[in-house]
Structures are given as C-alpha cells and as structure tokens.
Amino acid sequence: MEQTKEQERELKYHLRLRIFYEERNFGPGVAELMKYVRERGSLSAACQEMNMAYSKAWKIVNKAEEDLGFSLMEGKRGGENGGTTVLTAEGEDFLDRYLAFVKETEAAAAELFHKYFPG
Amino acid sequence: MEQTKEQERELKYHLRLRIFYEERNFGPGVAELMKYVRERGSLSAACQEMNMAYSKAWKIVNKAEEDLGFSLMEGKRGGENGGTTVLTAEGEDFLDRYLAFVKETEAAAAELFHKYFPG
DNA sequence: GGCGGATATTCTCACTTAAGAATAACGGAG
C-alpha cells in the first residue's frame, strides 16, 4: 500500500463451485471421493488414489450426508476383500448433476474471464 | 453412511470466484473492502461497514497487493479527518473488471443451477 | 477360530487462520 510494485504477471482464474444450504455445503472434495468410490467400490481405495487418510475421508462424507439429508454411499464390513463401499442411487444421481453443473459453469466462467482479463 | 436420513431440503448454490496466480489470489473479501474504500475514502470506515478489525483489513489488502504485483489503494496519514485511503487507478480498473466478471459468471451459474437442480 | 483387509469412530497434535490488542507516526484543527 505504501510502496508500489511494478512487474506484470499473467492472471489465471480458478473457480470453486460449492452448493450451499444455510451452513451446509457440498463441494469438490466429496465429489472427487465419490468418483473414486464409484470407480473402485471402496472408500479406502479412493483414499489411496487421493492420498488422503481414511478417517478424514470418512468425516468429509459423513458431514456431507448430514448436510444434504440423505446417504451418498453405503459401506459393508468384512467379506472377501475386507469390505466395500458403493454409491447409493441418490448419491449417483446427485454426483452426476453436480459434475455436469460444474463443468458447464466452468466453461462459461472461462469465456467470461477472457472477456474481462484478456492477455 | 450407516443410517439414512429422510428429510427433503431445498438446495441452494453459492459461487466463490477467485482469481488465482500460482499461490496468489484475489477474492470477494478484498473486493468488498475496495468497494467501501471507494465509497467512503477511508479504510477504517470500510472496516466499520464490514465490522472488521482494521489490522486484519490492512493485512488482507497488503497480501493482495503483493500477490497481484501492484497497489490497489493508497493511504495518507494525518490531516482533517485523521487520514484517507483511496483506490489507485489500477485498483479501480481491476475492481471494476473483477466485479463485472463475477456478476456475469454468477448469472450464468444461476441459470445452470436451475437446469440441473430444479425445484 | 484366527487372519487380513475394509469399514466405522474417536482422539491427539501440529499448523494455519481469525481477531484484535498494542504501539507508533502523521498532520490539520483548536
């Protein structure tokens, strides 16, 4: 504020799309976890993919479910591989809509960014 | 995850638009401060409007200026009212473009949200 | 029936961030 700095820098934008309901929210973190759970059939496998502690992932998912008011995934303990986790039907549906929403919104934002911050 | 919850809730979305350059960024907080500084000609007045400690506001602005590489506002100490702070020309320009970018992006996002999350 | 691997849950600890107290400098007004 007192001293000015002179260098030019390339600007980049970044979007964080998050669905809010009062203090509750659903964002990119849970979405990514869900994508891996759908792909791998296991929450701990999803954690390995994302290099995240299982306990943290579990808390994130739990919080999102509390916030949304319905289950996103369901786990089973024991069995052949030790256990499994799969998305619920509502979880699948919600994730798909969230991903489509984010994708199109990001495309729109990219265009607008170049409009206002060209070069 | 173990127990399902049944209530229906209205979903709302919320957008956080933030301009990134590597670890640097410019977001809604600094923008709001700048709007009040432009309106009131004083950073401490802006803080009162936003119910924020002056020291915190100053730090936020300073960080943003460091990140962007140019001054957003300039302060003068002493004088009739104790001091003043006004936006620099670059600050004005940047703020205006940021606000326009955010406004149009939010409008686009609102439309897409209703497309994917109707009702 | 014990093993292994996954789910489920709680508890620490480090680290980051938030909030604001404290202090100094400044300059017009009275």
Add this chain to the structure above:
DNA sequence: CTCCGTTATTCTTAAGTGAGAATATCCGCC
C-alpha cells in the same frame, strides 16, 4: 503544541482445520 482520528505495523492469543494414530467391528477365507 496538544488532541484526535486515521494509517501503518507487529505481536499475542483464541479458534478452527488437517493429518493421521489408535481402536473396535465385521466377515469371507484358509
């Protein structure tokens, strides 16, 4: 020349977050 309100800056302390250790439970498989 002292006072007042503001800018400028640093420091302390409280609060929140992140990362993961620790523990318990489940169940097919050998």
